[in-house]
Amino acid sequence: MRKLNSRRLKVGATLLLVASLGLAGCSSDDGGSAGGGAPKANGKRLTIGVSLISQQIPILAKITQDFKALGDRYGYDVIITDPNNDAAKQIRQVRALIERKVDAIVTGAVNPESFEPVLDEAVAAGIPTVLVGIPPLEQRRGLVTVDFNWYDYGYAVGKAFAQCMNERQSGKGQVGLITTTAVSGPVVADRMKGERDAIKALAPGVDIVAEADGKSDRVKAVQGARTMLRAHGDIVGFTGIGDSEVMGAMQAFREAGKDPKNGCFVGLDGSEEGIKALKDGTLYAEFDPQYSNWMGAAAVILPEMVRDKKSAFWSSKTVLFTPAQATAE
Amino acid sequence: MSAFTLPDRSPSAATGSGTPGSTVQREGTGMLVLRDLAIVLVLAVTIAVFVAWYGWDFLSAGNLADIADSASLTAIFAVGEAVVVMAGRIDLSIAPLAAASGIVAAKLLEAGVPSVPALLLTLGFGAVLGTVNGLLVTKAGISPLVATLATLSTYSGLAFILADGNQIFGVDGFAWLGQHRFGGTLTAPTVVMVVVVVVTAVFVRSTAWGLRLLAVGGNEEAARRCGIRTDAYTVGAFVFSGCTAALAGCIMLGFLTTAEPTAASTAVFDAITAVALGGVVLSGGQGNILRVLAGALVLGVISTGLLLNGVAPYYALVVTGCLLVLAILLENLLTGAVERRLEKGARA
Numbered sequence A: 001m002r003k004l005n006s007r008r009l010k011v012g013a014t015l016l017l018v019a020s021l022g023l024a025g026c027s028s029d030d031g032g033s034a035g036g037g038a039p040k041a042n043g044k045r046l047t048i049g050v051s052l053i054s055q056q057i058p059i060l061a062k063i064t065q066d067f068k069a070l071g072d073r074y075g076y077d078v079i080i081t082d083p084n085n086d087a088a089k090q091i092r093q094v095r096a097l098i099e100r101k102v103d104a105i106v107t108g109a110v111n112p113e114s115f116e117p118v119l120d121e122a123v124a125a126g127i128p129t130v131l132v133g134i135p136p137l138e139q140r141r142g143l144v145t146v147d148f149n150w151y152d153y154g155y156a157v158g159k160a161f162a163q164c165m166n167e168r169q170s171g172k173g174q175v176g177l178i179t180t181t182a183v184s185g186p187v188v189a190d191r192m193k194g195e196r197d198a199i200k201a202l203a204p205g206v207d208i209v210a211e212a213d214g215k216s217d218r219v220k221a222v223q224g225a226r227t228m229l230r231a232h233g234d235i236v237g238f239t240g241i242g243d244s245e246v247m248g249a250m251q252a253f254r255e256a257g258k259d260p261k262n263g264c265f266v267g268l269d270g271s272e273e274g275i276k277a278l279k280d281g282t283l284y285a286e287f288d289p290q291y292s293n294w295m296g297a298a299a300v301i302l303p304e305m306v307r308d309k310k311s312a313f314w315s316s317k318t319v320l321f322t323p324a325q326a327t328a329e
Numbered sequence B: 001m002s003a004f005t006l007p008d009r010s011p012s013a014a015t016g017s018g019t020p021g022s023t024v025q026r027e028g029t030g031m032l033v034l035r036d037l038a039i040v041l042v043l044a045v046t047i048a049v050f051v052a053w054y055g056w057d058f059l060s061a062g063n064l065a066d067i068a069d070s071a072s073l074t075a076i077f078a079v080g081e082a083v084v085v086m087a088g089r090i091d092l093s094i095a096p097l098a099a100a101s102g103i104v105a106a107k108l109l110e111a112g113v114p115s116v117p118a119l120l121l122t123l124g125f126g127a128v129l130g131t132v133n134g135l136l137v138t139k140a141g142i143s144p145l146v147a148t149l150a151t152l153s154t155y156s157g158l159a160f161i162l163a164d165g166n167q168i169f170g171v172d173g174f175a176w177l178g179q180h181r182f183g184g185t186l187t188a189p190t191v192v193m194v195v196v197v198v199v200t201a202v203f204v205r206s207t208a209w210g211l212r213l214l215a216v217g218g219n220e221e222a223a224r225r226c227g228i229r230t231d232a233y234t235v236g237a238f239v240f241s242g243c244t245a246a247l248a249g250c251i252m253l254g255f256l257t258t259a260e261p262t263a264a265s266t267a268v269f270d271a272i273t274a275v276a277l278g279g280v281v282l283s284g285g286q287g288n289i290l291r292v293l294a295g296a297l298v299l300g301v302i303s304t305g306l307l308l309n310g311v312a313p314y315y316a317l318v319v320t321g322c323l324l325v326l327a328i329l330l331e332n333l334l335t336g337a338v339e340r341r342l343e344k345g346a347r348a
Helices: A003-020 A022-024 A058-069 A087-099 A112-124 A150-168 A188-204 A218-231 A244-255 A273-281 A291-307 B013-014 B023-054 B061-086 B094-110 B114-136 B142-164 B188-206 B210-220 B220-225 B231-256 B267-277 B289-308 B312-346
Strands: A046-051 A076-081 A106-107 A129-133 A143-146 A172-181 A205-211 A235-240 A264-268 A285-288 A316-323
Touching: A022 A129, A046 A058, A046 A087, A046 A129, A046 A291, A058 A076, A058 A143, A058 A291, A076 A087, A076 B188, A087 A106, A087 A112, A112 A129, A129 A205, A129 A291, A150 A172, A150 A188, A150 A235, A150 A264, A150 A285, A172 A188, A172 A218, A172 A244, A188 A205, A188 A235, A188 A264, A205 A218, A218 A235, A218 A244, A218 B061, A218 B231, A218 B289, A235 A244, A244 A264, A244 A273, A264 A273, A273 A285, B023 B289, B023 B312, B061 B094, B061 B188, B061 B231, B061 B267, B061 B289, B094 B114, B094 B142, B094 B231, B094 B267, B114 B142, B114 B231, B188 B210, B188 B231, B188 B289, B210 B220, B210 B231, B220 B231, B220 B267, B267 B289, B267 B312, B289 B312
Parallel strands: A046 A076, A046 A106, A106 A129, A129 A143, A143 A316, A172 A205, A172 A235, A235 A264, A264 A285
Antiparallel strands: none
């Protein structure tokens, strides 16, 4: 019992460290220079394989680099793979990481269902794995989930958007959404559903007149918003799948001679550009899913699991992150 | 191997008979014009469909300008791609090449380089990357598909490295290239598209260099035996494609005032679709740049028309595919009918 409490204490301390990783996780500029006293497993530097959905998505590329930058501090090197949103490719790449006997894996599944057997293989090989963003269908020993509810994220964005419409447009008006077909799964589908549901529930007078496919290409987002504004000249605001799309729609809105400060725009991703727009008042609100903190959590948890085979993290833990509303400060 | 001759585009060559001014020649000329206009007819039919669906507002000056603007980047990419395809090759690396070029341009502008020199330097950067593609194909003997697949990855990585994985935003040095509207309607990218299309069309159709390029694409061995420096023309085609992609990257930077390593992610698919719609023979040696422009405009009309009519994104993907198949079938039907008529005339 005493031992268990001690483990709980260690896990609690680690989670506290995870929670305080906001700065560490978000800052790649430090380049992991604070390497003094870096914990290392049995004195050897670890190798951690990374397989997120796509390295072609800037925010995921950035948090991967942030994770890599934390390597000096926590005593690991990183092998980065890029499935580029291809579930089969991801399975092959992660199997290659297992074959290579990496010390740990951090991954976010392109297709959670087809990824299950690979998680089994990682667990069977004794490789501690952190799964970020989407939980597995089945919990396993040695698998830690950094969970995030995409629907809640979308709902929070939609709620802020509805609030803006209620404040600035008396709860009525036409609005547009910019989505993407370049990425699939709950990351997009649940997020967009959350947005639609919140707008419908909290600002029933607001009419989502159209959705454009930005195809994760900002030029297409601008062109789509421009066409929507031509078809529906009374559109007073946009939100969508990410900051790039929302900022693109804002550009089209300005082109149409409208002032975004009089309309409603809510950003999501917590990008530098989004924060800047929040500061200048053109974005009503900005939401940050804290992607970097997810990886910051993995940077703490995985070395701990490799170093201590009795760590409570081996008993299948979930670390839940919630979206944070960014402030101009 | 039979003796090589430059492609003869005269109507008499097409019809196989007739003296200047004869009825047969006039009919042959008309048929050739009709064949070249097939994609234009397809464009007209596509527009007519959306006019019927959306209403006459689809033909408003503003909407047509938006369609032209939305087709401009695709057309610029497609023109570069078409030249490579006419030379009997393919270039899959245009999207990351454009993204890397946009980042280079953003860095130059941020460093205080004036916009015109920055544009020229970026075009030079595109030319260098295009040269690498060309040399991999001609000197290293790698198939263009494999070589440009490899550089697609390399240039994509280069774009991420140059940008440190981030967006570079708030760079407005090329706003004149991406956002300016002439007469309040016609956008700068549209004007650039027209210039690129016209210059390239004249080059391909009316200069000895252009005809030699087609000869290299049509039968490289025959062209080589006739003394044409086939490698130089092949590398030249890739350099041109690199320059058009870099130009597109600069326009995107001007349009968005943002450069990102994943920019133009759909460019290669759109460009090859426009090239195929434009009737450029993928095995090389044939093609018409004006038809490629029409192909790009068909894509622009479809995407704009579906959005104006409120077709949801997932359904729009299905409808776009179906409309493209119908467009290609209609184009093939028209071209086939004209060519059968020409053959019949030639036999007579």
